[in-house]
Amino acid sequence: MTVRPKHHSVVAAVYSLALTLLILGPLLGPGYLLLRDAVSTPRSYLTDSALGLTDAAARAVPQDALIAAVSTVVDGGLVVKALLLAALWLAGLGAARLVRALLPTAGLGPQLVASTVMLWNPYVAERLLQGHWSLLAGYGALPWIVIAGIGVRRAQPGAWWALAASLAFAGLTPTGALLGLTIALVAVASPGGRTSVLRRVSGVFALFLITASPWLAATLLSSGAADGSDPAGVAAFAARAEPGLGTLGSLAGLGGVWNSAAVPDSRTTLFAAVGTLLLLIVVLSGIPALWRRRRNPVVTALGVLALVAVLAPALGATPWGLVVGRWSVEYFSGAGLLRDSQKWVALAAPFYALSAAAGVMWAQRRFTLPRPTWSIAAVVVTVMALPDLAWGVGGALKPVQYPQSWTVVAEQLRGETGDVAVLPTGMFRAFSYTGDAPVLDPAPRFLPLDVLQTGELIVAGGSVGGEGTRAAQVEELLLTGGSSIELAALGVGWVLVELDTPGRSDDAALRNLERVFADNYLELYQVPGDVALHQASASARIIVALAHIAWVMTGVAALLVLGLNQNRIRLARRDKT
Known part of the structure; x- marks a missing residue:
């Protein structure tokens, strides 16, 4: 049975959801996510800490405030699970849509391969095991940001709203906001397009300032804003070589998280090298085809970004790279946000997905086997490269019941x-x-x-x-x-x-x-007696609260406008028929 092109989006959405459910598996049962850095609770509160106004770094802003607000009406554990489910589903679906945007002749098979590569890789597995569920929101937004950036370059109606919605979703964490800003600039600042580069870049920065305003404001207003991070963290959180691979090889395979305990079992043995080789075979098969499309500046820019996203953390883990890193966190407030260097390899994932799809398209044209053969083979090889990502990363993602x-x-x-x-x-x-x-x-x-x-x-x-x-x-x-x-x-x-x-x-x-x-x-x-109150000032709380409201309203307004635009398009098509 042949799937019509107009149904490709539906199939890609269902396929990405199926992969997401297979990955999260047991976590979706009753209970709460409580694993390493991940904490969900039935209810949380809008404390100074949730707003990022204590003397600790505002690393969990605005996610903590959002969950505190929503958990007043919905169980907080359900909120976290829903956000994580949405993040992974959007990652897979966005990869398929990215292929449609940059490789217009791609069929359904290459799109599904792109979804698989975007979802089924060591980066997703290791960040889940480390408990960085909200970072995966930024990861899931990356292909959508590129798509919106392409629309901005082409002056398509609603493209800026799509970019605003994507950046708002990425902005659930400071790292996600920076990932979104980086890939948005790469997409819109490439030469060409129907509008000026300066206008596009300025628009991206303006949206970033709004969607990242909660943690920017908290960082400026918190009592610990001037404190630097411990330089010892640079080496402790540097990218790590996995068995059979150097640091560069681990990063090229989208692995290498700093915590050796937060990896799937298959990445703790020499199978890590085998899995990395299998994934790279799927990805690198499309490089020649994409090279022929290098006149498309967005494809070229994504390729360069992927190369930098792999090389930079690898260089950061070298002796001289660690020296530079320690110096930066010691003298520049906020540089500690960069010390977990492996997380930035996420910027390579959209190009990896695109390249895998291009490789399947090349094989379909080059060989006489039935067209689905190559798509199925690529999906199977990608899954075989990391077999224990399935069902909660080998059962590690299990809901917890609090006493x-x-x-x-x-x-x-x-x-x-x-x-x-x-x-x-x-x-x-x-x-x-x-x-x-x-x-x-x-x-x-x-x-x-x-x-x-x-x-x-x-x-x-x-x-x-x-x-x-x-x-x-x-x-x-x-x-x-x-x-x-x-x-x-x-x-x-x-x-x-x-x-x-x-x-x-x-x-x-x-x-x-x-x-x-x-x-x-x-x-x-x-504690008996009079307790001295240590609270953020009322003005600081108001400013940070307003920044959170601006972030939420930007995302909500963008989604509403996009929904109305889609409804108008459907009505116009119905009138024509």
Whole structure:
């Protein structure tokens, strides 16, 4: 049965959804995502931390504020799952649409191959295992940003609105916003087009300032805005060579995340080299065909971007690259955002998908086998390159059920004042109900008050310091038996003890505190006396809140305009028939 071209979009959408469901698998069952950096909770709150107005870097802005707002009416765990599902589905569908935009003669088969390459690769697997679900929103927006950029170059109606919607979705995290800005500039700044390059570039920057305004405003207004990142983080978070591959080979295969524990099992053996070779065979087969299309400036620009996206993190992991990286984070505030260098290899993925589709098209023309043969073969080879991405990355993505004590403590703290300190110290936990992988402490997102954390990360070979100076002082008091008066002076009104996890702790600091709740999982203590309030100013909260509203409204307005335009097009076509 032949699928008509007008149905290609429907098939590509269904296929991408099927792949997404196969990848996420068990995570879509009842429960919450709690794996390494990923934390979802039934409800979260618009604290200063959620708005990025503490002395820690605003890394989870605006995602935390968005979830806090939406989780007042919808379970927060469902919100996170829906956003992750949408991110991966849009990544696959966007890759198919990108092929249609840049390779107009491509049939359904090459489009589906592009979707497969965009979804079924080590980058997606490793970021899921690291818990970077919101970063994948930026990843999923990349092909759509390129498509919108092509429309802007051609002065197509609604193209700027499409670009605004795509950049808003990418802007769920600071990294996603920067990924979106980079690929948007590459698409619109290429020579040619029906409008001036300066006008296009200016428009992209204007949209970026709006869609990235939540974390830009938070960074400028937060108490830790002037603090730099720990230079030790540059080496700790550099791209990593996987078995049988150098750093460059790992990155070329869209792998090489810094955390060796956050990789699928197949990437911990020499099969990593085999899988990378299989993926690159599919991708590189289309390079000659795309070379013949080099007169299309967008194709050329995407190819150059892919090359830079692979080479730059590889150079950053060399000795001299690490020296440059340490210098930059030491002297430039905000440069710490660049230290997880492997995440930028996402910029190569759209070209990889396009090249894989071009390779299938070349094989269909060159050989006399039935046309679907090459598409099926490319899909099979891509999946074989990473077989354990299926079903929650080999079952690692499993929903977690919180003990009821978390909800009881959250209710106890509603309407109260003072910040919360936590024991054991540190940001990561190993609860009995979360499996083998470490998980980020859910307290900052579960509780309605700000939770003080230093931001220090324990990594192989040492630790990477955070930005929280007041939190570090509080932690020192808790570990040395400091008095309740000292805790209150630092703004601590409550101390939460998480019993079901190892870590550094000292009961001496709890002796003069009032225990208000206790069970097998949690103990909550209240600090007596007058607690000094450490809060962001009202003006800072208003400015950051307005930035969040601008971000949301830009995305919503863009989607509404695009929907109305599509409806007008359908009505016009109906009138013609």
